[in-house]
Amino acid sequence: EIVLTQSPATLSLSPGERATLSCGASQSVPSRYLAWYQQKPGLAPRLFIYDASTRATGIPDRFSGSGSGTDFTLTISRLEPEDFAVYYCQQYGSSPYSFGQGTKLEIK
Amino acid sequence: QVQLQESGPGLLKPSETLSLTCTVSGVSTSTYYWNWIRQPPGKGPEWIGYIYYSVSTRYNPSLKSRVTISIDTSKNQFSLRLRSVTAADTAVYYCARAGGYNYHFDSWGPGTLVTVSS
Numbered sequence: 001e002i003v004l005t006q007s008p009a010t011l012s013l014s015p016g017e018r019a020t021l022s023c024g025a026s027q028s029v030p031s032r033y034l035a036w037y038q039q040k041p042g043l044a045p046r047l048f049i050y051d052a053s054t055r056a057t058g059i060p061d062r063f064s065g066s067g068s069g070t071d072f073t074l075t076i077s078r079l080e081p082e083d084f085a086v087y088y089c090q091q092y093g094s095s096p097y098s099f100g101q102g103t104k105l106e107i108k
Numbered sequence: 109q110v111q112l113q114e115s116g117p118g119l120l121k122p123s124e125t126l127s128l129t130c131t132v133s134g135v136s137t138s139t140y141y142w143n144w145i146r147q148p149p150g151k152g153p154e155w156i157g158y159i160y161y162s163v164s165t166r167y168n169p170s171l172k173s174r175v176t177i178s179i180d181t182s183k184n185q186f187s188l189r190l191r192s193v194t195a196a197d198t199a200v201y202y203c204a205r206a207g208g209y210n211y212h213f214d215s216w217g218p219g220t221l222v223t224v225s226s
Contacts, residue, residue: 001169035212044202044216045153056214088152092210096168097155 002027002091004100012108019076021103023089028069033093036065036074039086039102048087049074081107110134112203112217120224126190130203130217137161137179141206142186143213144177146199154199158206159186193224 003026013019023034032052037045047056049065052072062077076083084107089100116128130142144156157167159177167175171190179186190197200221204213 031210033210033212037213044204044219045213046216047212047214050212050214090153090212092206092212095166095210096170099152099154101152 001096002029002094002098004089004091004098006087006089006100006103008103009101010104010106012106013079014108015079015081017079019074019079019083019105021074021076021087021105023067023072023074023100025070025072025091027094029072029091030093032068033091034065034067034072035090035092037088037090038083039088045088076105079105110205110215112205112215114201114203114217114220116201116220116222118221118223120193120222121226122194122224123192124224126188126193126197126201126222126224128188128201128203128220128222130186130188132184132186132205135205136181137184137186138181141208141211142177142179143204143206144188145202145204145213145216146197147202147219148196148199153202156188156190160209195224198222198224 005024007022034052036049039045053065086102111133141158141160143158147153159165174191176189200219202219203217205215
């Protein structure tokens with residue numbers, strides 16, 4: 001099983017700042033099959049990025065994903081108030097599919 | 109526009125069987141891969157398994173001995189059964205769609221909280 005480790009656990013930033021979230025895998029993720037989801041309290045996770053760097057429908061271009069192998073990054077270029085939430089990475093290249101434990105992006 | 113909605117009992121006693129149904133609208137369950145995912149309070153999600161049409165199923169090995177996922181394409185529904193539940197099975201349970209094998213989850217239901225308590 002591929003174990004995903006996200007860092008930091010909590011990231012405190014202000015609107016307008018740049019956010020960098022990391023996701024490390026215990027072994028290489030095949031074919032860059034890695035996704036990022038945003039989750040707000042009481043709601044289901046929402047797909048933001050798939051195939052490591054492709055934005056899902058309707059996701060603004062301030063969100064970008066990068067990486068391959070065992071190291072992946074979600075970057076938010078300029079934070080908007082609605083971006084503060086928990087973000088999970090997930091790999092779907094190898095069963096069992098697995099999620100990271102999340103990074104909470106909070107307002108500083 | 110695909111929509112998914114989970115339904116089922118919200119409270120179970122230890123050793124009982126969890127049974128949930130996901131009703132899908134906007135697309136046929138004869139296509140796509142249909143998944144169950146759960147999220148314990150305050151933790152990250154955990155993939156439970158998927159079903160594709162009536163052709164194949166795949167389960168997380170951590171739950172495989174207790175899980176069955178089935179599908180009823182005539183009702184456009186798929187279901188989860190988890191046997192012999194314990195408090196560790198308390199979680200929000202989500203159904204979700206994937207476009208294929210080894211695919212991301214692009215549509216999710218709102219989730220339903222299942223609590224296991226004596």
